Amino acid sequence: MxxxxxxxxxxxxxxxxxxxxxxxxxxxxxxxxxxxxxxxxxxxxxxxxxxxxxxxxxxxxxxxxxxxxxxxxxxxxxxxxxxxxxxxxxxxxxxxxxxxxxxxxxxxxxxxxxxxxxxxxxxxxxxxxxxxxxxxxxxxxxxxxxxxxxxxxxxxxxxxxxxxxxxxxxxxxxxxxxxxxxxxxxxxxxxxxxxxxxxxxxxxxxxxxxxxxxxxxxxxxxxxxxxxxxxxxADSSPFFAMDTGVRDERHLSFEQQSAMLKHLGYDGMDHTGVENLAEKLQVLDRYGLRLFAVYLDVWADRNQQRYNEGLEAALPLLKDRDVVLWVPLRSHDFNPSDPAGDDCAVRIIRRIADLAEGHGLIVALYPHSFFMMEKISDAVRIARQVDRANVGVTFNLCHWLRTDRDDLSATLLRASPFLRMVTLNGADHQGEWKELIQPLDAGDFNVGRVIEVLKEIRYSNPIGLQGYGIGGDVEDNLRRSMQAWLKLQQW
CATH class of the missing domain: 2.60.120.560 (Exo-inulinase; domain 1)
Known part of the structure; x- marks a missing residue:
């Protein structure tokens, strides 16, 4: 050119x-x-x-x-x-x-x-x-x-x-x-x-x-x-805020948080756990916002595999809403990235996937640093073994930066057949969470490169904004991040 x-x-x-x-x-x-x-x-x-x-x-x-x-x-x-x-x-x-x-x-x-x-x-x-x-x-x-x-x-x-x-x-x-x-x-x-x-x-x-x-x-x-x-x-991804970054002293209630996200132009948010889902769905519906994901608490130990109490009762509320069930995997018995835990992981994920399928829902494995499934390569390996059409994986930028230094393009290309969700944020190339999770316009890591690769693999599923631990004025963080998101769409 x-x-x-x-x-x-x-x-x-x-x-x-x-x-x-x-x-x-x-x-x-x-x-x-x-x-x-x-x-x-x-x-x-x-x-x-x-x-x-x-x-x-x-x-x-x-x-x-x-x-x-x-x-x-x-x-x-x-x-x-x-x-x-x-x-x-x-x-x-x-x-x-x-x-x-x-x-x-x-x-x-x-x-x-x-x-x-x-x-x-x-x-x-x-x-x-x-x-x-x-x-x-x-x-x-x-x-x-x-x-x-x-x-x-x-x-x-x-x-x-x-x-x-x-x-x-x-x-x-x-x-x-x-x-x-x-x-x-x-x-x-x-x-x-x-x-x-x-x-x-x-x-x-x-x-x-x-x-x-x-x-x-x-x-x-x-x-x-x-x-x-x-x-x-049409191929632009819906952009939602994760509930890890929407609360401060001026935005304590879910109503206040939803009003703020609507005003700033976000497409919706996620929800941690299954409590109070009915009430929160009513608020989101009133503001014209979608619920994109529900973050679960899932454990895979040798003698017991478990997920959130109340999940079965909550699933009918999510039926036909195209909501993703985010599944991180923790364990008392298995170290991070240890394939010895795969059999236990597969058992619990299949149980969740079968429950989800009955309500038209997708499961996306959620790699999390220091958890049993901490790398996206772990998630892809386990998803292949689970072998369910409604089970995919999530790419989390902050956790990838913390645990995985593989080539970004190769990582996303390998994950692409399973990639159901992506989370982004501003970040430095290295450091602790304070450096690895920042508003989208901050940090020295080139987030635009992630967007570029996602377009190359024709990814158009939702993208969530991670805000865990940023602190400060959440409305200012979210406004800056939305402005950065709009600029990134020009890539």
Missing amino acids: TKMSAFLLGMTLSACAADAQQPFFDETFSRWQSEIGEWKCVGDVFQNPDQLQRLSILPGQGVVVNGANGNTRHLISRDEFGDIRLHIEFLIPQESNSGIYFMGRYEIQIRDSYHNDSHYAGNECGGIYQRWDETREPKGFEGVSPRVDAAKAPGQWQWFDVVFRAPHFDQNGHKIRNACFEKVYHNGFLIHQDIEISGPTRSSLFEDEKPQGPLMLQGDHGAVAYRNLRILP
């Missing part, structure tokens, strides 16, 4: 990064095509207690609502998109209806289906709406119902996280791959996975298919409000 090419590439990346941070919902509507009808920007909305099919508004910024009557033009983005990862939050009153059209063509339905009949597949909130052909019977076809009904009652904020893949075409313009909803989460539940769409759904902007298209928010089917729209490349 020439210096000029590198300069132009850098300018393009900087422009894209700046554009990605420009809000979609402000009073200028600058990211939408000029004809916006009666859409307006407000501070918040709520269901009108006297007219349950209407929304009342509060002044301010950050929320868009489709006018007083809920019947206006669609909002159509200026930018066109292909493969994307999207987060959006919405609120509808009683009996209302809207929809999000990816590329202006493929709709995820928004509808008050809470305790209401949907009549046909795809008409539920979160459904992939049906296609339509006047020449066939039935005219509607290929609608897909969500595999979990995650709809809330009208008047409550709800949210979608979506990974969408655009159709692909050969050099002659012939379609060689259908559009696909790779993953759709509704209020924290995984409701669709790998659903192909053979063509535009009903009432789309276009009848043809293209590699890119605008995002459209339906505005003429009833009152609706939207907020917190984020669009990123």
Whole structure:
């Protein structure tokens, strides 16, 4: 690459990064095509207690609502998109209806289906709406119902996280791959996975298919409000904060911690142990945050293998949420990295994996320095022996720096068939925990190299921010780390 090419590439990346941070919902509507009808920007909305099919508004910024009557033009983005990862939050009153059209063509339905009949597949909130052909019977076809009904009652904020893949075409313009909803989460539940769409759904902007298209928010089917729209490349990893770094004197409650993470732009967090999961899931759902992992306490001794008391009772709460069970392995009998303990490890991990499989959950072995399974090579070796499709491994940067000096690229490449989760933080090349766990913008270790290798192996699973023992002002730590994360996405 020439210096000029590198300069132009850098300018393009900087422009894209700046554009990605420009809000979609402000009073200028600058990211939408000029004809916006009666859409307006407000501070918040709520269901009108006297007219349950209407929304009342509060002044301010950050929320868009489709006018007083809920019947206006669609909002159509200026930018066109292909493969994307999207987060959006919405609120509808009683009996209302809207929809999000990816590329202006493929709709995820928004509808008050809470305790209401949907009549046909795809008409539920979160459904992939049906296609339509006047020449066939039935005219509607290929609608897909969500595999979990995650709809809330009208008047409550709800949210979608979506990974969408655009159709692909050969050099002659012939379609060689259908559009696909790779993953759709509704209020924290995984409701669709790998659903192909053979063509535009009903009432789309276009009848043809293209590699890119605008995002459209339906505005003429009833009152609706939207907020917190984020669009990123489809292969970008969700970024969450580990609960080891979210607590200080100003953020003692889980409510305060969740509000802070939402404000700073994190996708969610993890949870240590299985206690109080129901209450914490309610808080995360209310803030539009996902629970990404539950960190377990697992022991593998010769005469006894055990895990958290209460795990079986907690697992139904996690069903269909695409949560990873993090499994560190400790032992009184076996030293770190000792293969003599593998048989005991395999027994307990298989028990956990079988429990997890019954609830649609993944297990990711969690290497931890000074534990029985302290290196990622230990985790890969044990995962191969466990031989369960729902068992993978985690790469933890801080523990790798503490215990393992193998080549980074080779380490991640060997782990890649099993790699389900990654945790990062700023760090120095060596030292104690104070040096090995810092905010993401600190330390002399090149975290960008980790991101680069992850992209080379096409890793797009979640990445967690480790914050154990950093101390100080956690909001400042998390803000700095988020800013560093956004810069790292330019690699």
